Amino acid sequence: MHKTRLIYLINPKADCFTSKPLILNKVLYSPLAGLLQIASLFPREKYELVLTDENIEPVDFELKCDLVCISAMTSYVKRGYEIADSFRRRNIPVIMGGVHPSFMPLETLQHADAVCVGEAEPVFGRILSDLEDNCLNGIYKADTSCDLCSLPSPRIDLIKRNRYINKTFIQTARGCPTACAFCAEHLMNGVKYRFRPIDDVVEEIRSCGDKSISINDVDVFSVKGRTKELLTALRPLNIKWQGAVSCRLAHDEELLELAAESGCNMLSIGFESISRKNLKSAHKMGNNPDTYARLIEKIHSYGMMVFGLFIFGFDSDDEDSFPETIKFAIDNKIDACGFSVMTPYPGTILFYRMLQEKRITSFDWDKYDQGFIVYESRGLPPEKLWEGHQAAYRNFYSYKSMLKRYPYLGKRSKTMWLLMNMFFRRGEVSGINVPEPIISDDTSLEFMPSVPITPLKEEWRNLIANASAVA
Ligand code: B12
Structure with missing residues (x-):
């Protein structure tokens, strides 16, 4: 036709x-x-x-x-x-x-x-x-959120699959109740988890023909009962998968065992910070730094890698935060880490807070990649934040650290471990992606953001209204 x-x-x-x-x-x-x-x-x-x-x-x-x-x-x-x-x-x-x-x-x-x-x-x-x-x-x-019951499968046939290391992404849910201040998910997709039928997910994985996939959900362990069903359904597919989980349910031995049995080789975890005060300020309620070490050990004991995500530049961070965080990550043998500079993405709660406090120093969106500094941090001058962030990558991906963290024993995939570490080392340590700190660049905001989904918390609704008025 x-x-x-x-x-x-x-x-x-x-x-x-x-x-x-x-x-x-x-x-x-x-x-x-x-x-x-x-x-x-x-x-x-x-x-x-x-x-x-x-x-x-x-x-x-x-x-x-x-x-x-x-x-x-x-x-x-x-x-x-x-x-x-x-x-x-x-x-x-x-x-x-x-x-x-x-x-x-x-x-x-x-x-x-x-x-x-x-x-x-x-x-x-x-x-x-x-x-x-x-x-x-x-x-x-749209006036209402989408019903995920009849979502068509993404057209993965359109991409040049041989050009990607991770080429198949599967989404099983949308929405997130944690509502972190720096994140867009709850304002984009709502605070309620919405799930795709497990049969649809299984069918999508079967028909993609790939034996190694990433699950795009913000928290694959979202709700225990549903997660158990999902992981049980993945088991016979004989695939390897990686995905993000929050700390909340990641301690659950039953889920970890099912995850490992269903082919999970790596869990990404937004630890964000090893300071409780920072976590509280970000509304990241499910994280308790006292339990991080035990959590990493547990995940390793099931043969899965941990990809740890950390943010630098919280209000309580100072120059000691960098070496302390890196020491923690190396001592606990986190397999790979992503370190971000705090970034107030437009429309997030963090953005409105900083806007109200007149702390945003650049609205040049090119700089919003979590490597540049686009706001005034309370405890760190921009140069120190920039240097600390660079040092975090350099030290975490140094050969010395890699030798210490390498999974000599246990069932973690050594090939995948090396691939991840060499990729990040190549990208960050070699300076391919090393921006200069930005103190003040494009300081005018022509259009105010608007949130697709209004937050439930009255305090946040007021913040949005007030910050918009101040700006
Ligand atoms: C999975 C994920 C990733 C995956 C992407 C996987 C993939 N292949 O797409 C990976 C790990 C690669 C990734 C990387 C990054 N991510 Co990310 N990621 C996510 C997450 C959790 C889900 C995204 C997703 O897959 N959604 C599923 C698809 C179907 O949804 P969608 O993209 O929103 O698309 C829907 C609509 O938006 C719309 N739509 C989208 N595009 C278009 C285009 C047209 C024309 C139309 C009509 C409609 C339309 O239709 C879709 C169906 O409804 C989101 C959270 C979120 N709420 O988006 C963060 C998120 C998108 N990521 C974010 C960030 C910051 C990053 C990084 C910059 C982090 C970093 N420093 O490395 C990198 C950037 C990577 C790069 N190369 O540029 C931020 C973006 C904030 C912002 N304002 O830019 C988010 C929102 C998380 C947050 N912190 O709030 N990410």
Whole structure:
């Protein structure tokens, strides 16, 4: 059948070492989940789809297409805007979506004809009919959250699979009740977990043909009963998987055993900080630093690796926080770590707090990649925060540390361990991704963010209103 429309899906390039082809011409991962998900919403018989991930290939600016779809996080939205401007100059309509456009729709509309705020599925029918009627325009935002019961599988057939180390991402749930101050998830997808039927998840994994997958959920161990069902259903698939879990249920031996039996080889954990005070300020209630060491040991005892995520620059952090955190991570043999500089992403509670306190020093979104310093920290001058962050990577991925942390005994995958450590060492220690500290750069905020889902906490609703008024 003749397809009537050509749709061009574009993931803009991010200046980030995890999405640079550093090893065997492959990138570690590219954040394509949103685009592949919306690709599945275009009826196949009518639309032909072309996808470019600019992290691995150039955008074809000459492509004669009927619509350009761009997805963006904050750190690469400016590149997304450049691409959008270029297609619109050729009178090709552009729609943007993803986390940044969802929180900054008015800004996005300076560069795109239309913007999708939050989940696309409930509004996609309207997007398609407006496209057909040549009147795609303005903000598309659903009134209610999407029912995940009949979610089509993402179009993984559209990507060049040999260019990614992690190429198959599966989402089994949306939403998060923890509602951390620095995170967008609860304001984008709500504070209630919404689950996909386990049969759909299993079918998606079976049909993707990949034996190694990542689960994209913010907390794979979300609710115990459902997690047990999920892990039991994964067991016969004979796959290897990795995913993120919160500290809350990660101690549960039954879940850990099931996770290991179902093929889990690595759990990512947002430890964020080894200071209770910091965790409290971030509303990260489920974390207790006193139990971290025991938790890591437990996960290791089941043959799974721990990918630890830490943030530097909390209000109670000082110069000692860096060596203390690194010592903790090395002594407890965390397998790999990601260290972030605190970043007030637009529309998060952290953003409004800092806006109200006039502590944001740059609104240049290119710098919002968790490596630059875009705010005034209470306990650390920007140079110290920058140096401490660089030193954290250098010391954690030093050969000395690697020798100490290497999993000589037990069932953890040595190949995967080496791959992760060499990738991060190559990216961070070699200086491929070493920004200079930013003290003051672009200090004007032209458009206020808006939150797709209003927080339940009255205190936060007031904060948003007051901070917006102050700005
Ligand atoms: C899994 C995940 C990842 C995975 C991505 C996996 C993948 N292949 O996509 C990995 C590990 C790679 C990752 C990396 C990073 N991540 Co991340 N990630 C997530 C997480 C937990 C889920 C994202 C996801 O898969 N969602 C599933 C898809 C289906 O949802 P979606 O993208 O929102 O898409 C839906 C809608 O937005 C919409 N949509 C999306 N795009 C488009 C486009 C159009 C045209 C339309 C119409 C609609 C539309 O339709 C989709 C279906 O409803 C989110 C949390 C969150 N709430 O988003 C954080 C999140 C997106 N990540 C975040 C960050 C900061 C990062 C990093 C920068 C961290 C770092 N310093 O390394 C990196 C960036 C990587 C890079 N190379 O650039 C932030 C982004 C904040 C911001 N404002 O930019 C989030 C929101 C978490 C947070 N802290 O709040 N991440």
